[in-house]
Amino acid sequence: MAQFPYVNGDLFKTSTRIPDFNRSMREALLEVSAFDWSPISPAIFGSLFQSVMDRAERRRQGAHYTTEKNILKVIGPLFLDELRAEFERLKALRIAKIARLTEFQERLSKLRFLDPACGCGNFLVIAYRELRLLELDVLTEIFAGKDQLILDVSALSKVDVDQFAGIEIGEFASRIAETAMWMMDHIMNSRLSLAFGKSYVRIPLRKSPVIRHDDALDVAWESVLPPAECTHILGNPPFIGHALRDADQKAGMHRVWGRDGQVNRLDYVTCWFKLATDYAQKNRAIRIAFVSTNSICQGEQASILWPQLFRSGARIFFAHRTFEWLSEARGKAAVHVIIVGLDFDRDGSRQIYDYDDVKGDPHMSIVPQINSYLISSPQIFIAARSRPPAGMPKLFQGSKPADGARLKGPNGKYVTTSNLILDEEDRKAALARDPGIAKWLRPYVGGQELISGKWRWCLWLKNATPAELKSSPEIQERLARVKHGRLKSPTDSVREFAATPWVFTQDRQPSSSYLAVPEVSSETREYIPICVLDENVIGSNKLLILPKPELWIMALLTSAMHMAWMRTVAGRLESRYSYAPNVYNSFPWPVVDDADKTKLEASAKAIVAAREACAPATLEDMYDAGGMPVEVRKAHKANDRLVDRLYRKERFATERERVEHLFNLFQTRSAPLVVASRKEKRKSGKKS
Known part of the structure; x- marks a missing residue:
């Protein structure tokens, strides 16, 4: 045991049970011990961790681990590009160059970073690596052409892991983050040793990254890193839509946003934007950059979220418009995201990164301002308008049947039946039982049917007489189920329609041909397919209708x-x-x-x-x-x-x-x- 150096550090502060080994496990350990790990980034641990996570748990947590290329899209404009540019200016100095470079290195050692959703620490690891690489370039420039022997290489580096802090709700992930940071520290110390020809190892471990295992929406960020010391907040908070939040996540949303107004229509990721801007009120020199779902800068969310953030004094100083977020893990999620960088009380130009293809590389442009829709334009919020412009026809949603009934099947399980709406197979079976219903069948088309060409059918009975309704056993059976389903509805207006089960609860069908706009369409399409449909085609509530087109x-x-x-x-x-x-x-x-x-x-x-x-x-x-x-x-x-x-x-x-x-x-x-x-x-x- 004496052959091994003393490590110490928080990594080993508790006892660890040694697992039982067998022959194959021993051979695997020997194999990985013999492997040259020096070119492998510790950031790979995040991807490995995601790969072994249960798919449902990964989705519940909104966990998306990231390629280094995409992490650099965050840290580049947040701080690294500016520091690199300053270093290049200092390199070109002819007077007081060494003194200025030494001051610059000292400033690097004063930077403090917080990732309040750090996962396995990928963002912190890459940010630390890039800061150490920059410091190494500074040191190389300071000592360039000097022949004196550097006796104590440990005195050269001032950037250390304790400049980095994180909050992570998962215990295993937070431990991986700590380990990955120390591994990156070891790798960068080896790079320093190689550059100056003298071995340098920071063992025993005296400084540690501050990784708090806690819920970022419940813990005070100030207790992890005081705002006065923090310079940058960064990360990739969870992507969880409004409909997918569990009870704990909903409670977290309420703690951050309260319950008033429309704030609970926001995506879960917005909690981190709110807490970060609140935290930065105690140090307005802080800069913030988060990866986010692009929905926070679109539609209703843009007009709900951004007025609140802008009232805090925050301004968008750089933004990557929508691109595909890549993961290095198996079973990766295809996610379209944005990156938004915020600062406070700063003038000057802004940067927008645009993508001609969501899978391609961006091109950057300098602009005077960036608004909440991530374009260079004054701050405008597109509030909901219920009326069209003067002289324009009204666009409205199609008709809704509310025809489902929850019934117990032969196997004892409950199934929800659709009774006024029929797919092609159901239509043929119904006609075989009662050919007379053909006169009441109409094509029934929503956005999905319009685009796919797989139209459905509906029983359009609004003009049927009571005698005609009673003459068809097929129709009578279906109407009985519609009545049953509507009576069970929690909505008062739907229950009222139980007395007239043969009509749709929302009938907006025009008496003329109409322009049909699918409510939902794939984001990969260059154009939404818009068509003219005949008045005999019943437009569903998943279709938007413009009569007399x-x-x-x-x-x-x-x-x-x-x-x-x-x-x-x-x-x-x-x-x-x-x-x-x-x-x-x-x-x-x-x-x-x-x-x-x-x-x-x-x-x-x-x-x-x-x-x-x-x-x-x-x-x-x-x-x-x-x-x-x-x-x-x-x-x-x-x-x-x-x-x-x-x-x-x-x-x-x-x-x-x-x-x-x-x-x-x-x-x-x-x-x-x-x-x-x-x-x-x-x-x-x-x-x-």
């Missing part, structure tokens, strides 16, 4: 301009687009005259014709992200160019340019004007 409106709704607006202000269902009337109502419509409307109608007809030419392909096939038919894409691109020119003559190079232009219009218009004479149009264009 004018094709010039369809051309505008299916344009790149409207899609850019939708992607910015619409909500999300998981990561999919969730279109709502507010997207339509708040859209800054272009000013169009009759000649423009004629061109737009022709453009919409060209899109429809291109689709028909691809029959029998479904909309799902035609709007597949990687396989959009040439004819359909060509028609859409021509429509995009036409609509773009209604807003300005110059071409829009990126989607962000479109959104920024639309936000400026939204801000300057008190009431959007749609139909105008050419003279009025020219005036409006000058104002815009």
Whole structure:
């Protein structure tokens, strides 16, 4: 035992039971002991830990461990890029260079980092490594060209693990974080030894990272790291949507946000933003950067969350717009995220990182400001609007049947039956039992059916006479189940409809053809497929309806301009687009005259014709992200160019340019004007 150096440190402060070994375990231990671990990053432990986690538990905790490439997207603009740039400036000095570099190294040793959802410590480990690498470059520059022997290499390094703190709810993960930090310390000490030709090992361990095993929504962050000492907060808090929170997580949300207003519509990750900005009120020099679900900067959440954070004095100083968050673990989750960096009381330019492809690399642009939708535009919050702009038809949700009944099946298990709504198999079986019901069957289409082409059917009985209803045993059986289900409903209005089980509880079916907009659509699609449907096709409550459609409106709704607006202000269902009337109502419509409307109608007809030419392909096939038919894409691109020119003559190079232009219009218009004479149009264009 005397051959082994004394380690000490909190890692070994408690007794550990030595596991029973067998031959295969011994051989495995010898094998990994012989392996050269020097090029392996300790951050791999986070990925290994996620790989062995139960999938359901991983989802419950919102745990997503991360590639180093994505961690660098956080720490780069948060602190590392600025420090690296300063180091390069100091290197170029001719006067007082060594003194300035020494002061710079001292400043590095004063930085303090807190990750309040640190997991296995990946962010802390990579941040520590990069800080040590920067310090090593500083030391190399200080001692460059000097021939004197460095007797005590341990006196060179001033950056240490005790500059890093974390909070982690999982005990095993928090222990991994501590171990990984010490391992990275050992690796960086070896790099220092190699650079200066003298062995340096920080053993026994005298300094430790502060990793608190606790609930970050319950513990006082000040007890982990005093705000006066902290310089940066960073991390990847849990991604847990509103509907997936368990009882403890809901209680944590209430502790942070309270129960008033709409705050409990927010994602779980927003708790960390709130606590971080509260913590920073005691030291407004702190900078914050978190990875987050992109939903906090979209739809209703943007107008709920950000006014509260901005009132604290926080400002967004850098942001990565939506990209795919990659994990190195098996069974990884496909998550689309953003990164938001916050500071306080600082002037100067801001940085936006855009992605042409969510899986690609970003390109950075310097902007004067970043708003809550992560674009360079004044702070605007798109509050819900119940009415469309003047002169525009109203967009509304389709009809809802409320026809389910929970009944006990032959095996004793309860099943929920659908009685007014039938899939294709159910329709055929019902017709075989009672061919007379054919006159009451109508196609029933929601967003999913519209896109997939797998339409369902409904019994549309609103005009049936009592005698006709009684003449069909099939209908009578179904209506009895509908009545039973509605009587069991907790909703008063649904129970009232138990007396009339043959009608939908919400009947919004128009008496004319209508424009149909799917409520939910895949985020991978460039365009939401929007169609005109016949009045005999019953639109479900998962479809948004615009009666008596004018094709010039369809051309505008299916344009790149409207899609850019939708992607910015619409909500999300998981990561999919969730279109709502507010997207339509708040859209800054272009000013169009009759000649423009004629061109737009022709453009919409060209899109429809291109689709028909691809029959029998479904909309799902035609709007597949990687396989959009040439004819359909060509028609859409021509429509995009036409609509773009209604807003300005110059071409829009990126989607962000479109959104920024639309936000400026939204801000300057008190009431959007749609139909105008050419003279009025020219005036409006000058104002815009």
